[in-house]
Amino acid sequence: MEENEQNYSYIRKLLTIFLATLKIGFFTFGGGLAMIPMIQNEFADKRRWICEEDISDIIAVAQTLPGMVAVNVSVLAGFRIGGTVAAVVAAFGCILPSFAVLCVIALVYSAFIENQYVRGALRGISGAVIALFVSALVKLFKRNIADVWSIALFIAATAIIIIFPGLNVFFIIIGGGFIGFVLYFLILGRARGIRK
Numbered sequence: 001m002e003e004n005e006q007n008y009s010y011i012r013k014l015l016t017i018f019l020a021t022l023k024i025g026f027f028t029f030g031g032g033l034a035m036i037p038m039i040q041n042e043f044a045d046k047r048r049w050i051c052e053e054d055i056s057d058i059i060a061v062a063q064t065l066p067g068m069v070a071v072n073v074s075v076l077a078g079f080r081i082g083g084t085v086a087a088v089v090a091a092f093g094c095i096l097p098s099f100a101v102l103c104v105i106a107l108v109y110s111a112f113i114e115n116q117y118v119r120g121a122l123r124g125i126s127g128a129v130i131a132l133f134v135s136a137l138v139k140l141f142k143r144n145i146a147d148v149w150s151i152a153l154f155i156a157a158t159a160i161i162i163i164f165p166g167l168n169v170f171f172i173i174i175g176g177g178f179i180g181f182v183l184y185f186l187i188l189g190r191a192r193g194i195r196k
Contacts, residue, residue: 013082014089016047021074021093028070034129035070036136039077049081056140064170070094149183 020042028035036059043050050058058080062072071094078090105112112118145154157172 010082014086017078017081017086018089018093020047021078021090022096024074025070025094026097034133035073036140037132039073040136040139043077043081050077052139052143054080056144059140060173064173149180149187153179 024035024038024042028038036055039058040052040055044052044055058073058076059069062069062076065072071091074090074094075087079087081090141154145151153176157176160167160172
């Protein structure tokens with residue numbers, strides 16, 4: 001009896017993950033980074049399945065993996081919440097709206113792309129996506145940039161991105177991780193040396 005309740009609870013959780021990622025996939029325009037505020041809202045704020053600190057880690061890892069950031073974020077969030085099956089369910093939920101919309105657009109592409117109202121709507125959506133992205137960045141900044149070292153790394157990474165706009169995000173994340181690792185052990189080593 002108790003096992004049936006656990007199975008039912010797990011299936012309900014999977015359904016909730018599917019519906020949440022379906023909603024995110026359907027209402028997110030502008031790529032994977034545009035979904036950050038919705039992921040925060042659905043998984044961290046509403047359901048408390050992931051803590052807010054995990055979101056920045058998931059985003060960093062998702063950007064280093066091959067493939068679409070939106071799908072990578074959904075898979076990693078799903079895995080963090082409920083394991084492999086939840087990751088597959090989250091990926092399917094994220095992909096399904098785009099697939100359905102592309103099928104419809106493929107049928108009416110030429111009439112759709114020439115429509116001035118559609119072009120205007122897409123411009124408006126782009127502006128709203130940028131506003132959502134900036135809002136998520138401010139939250140992530142406040143939560144993760146807490147000391148002199150993280151501020152210095154943030155400024156250095158921003159400068160590198162501006163100077164080398166074509167540089168793969170993977171190198172920036174790996175470089176930041178390596179520098180953070182080295183700084184952590186230098187600071188930790190000094191702290192241990194002082195205590196001795």
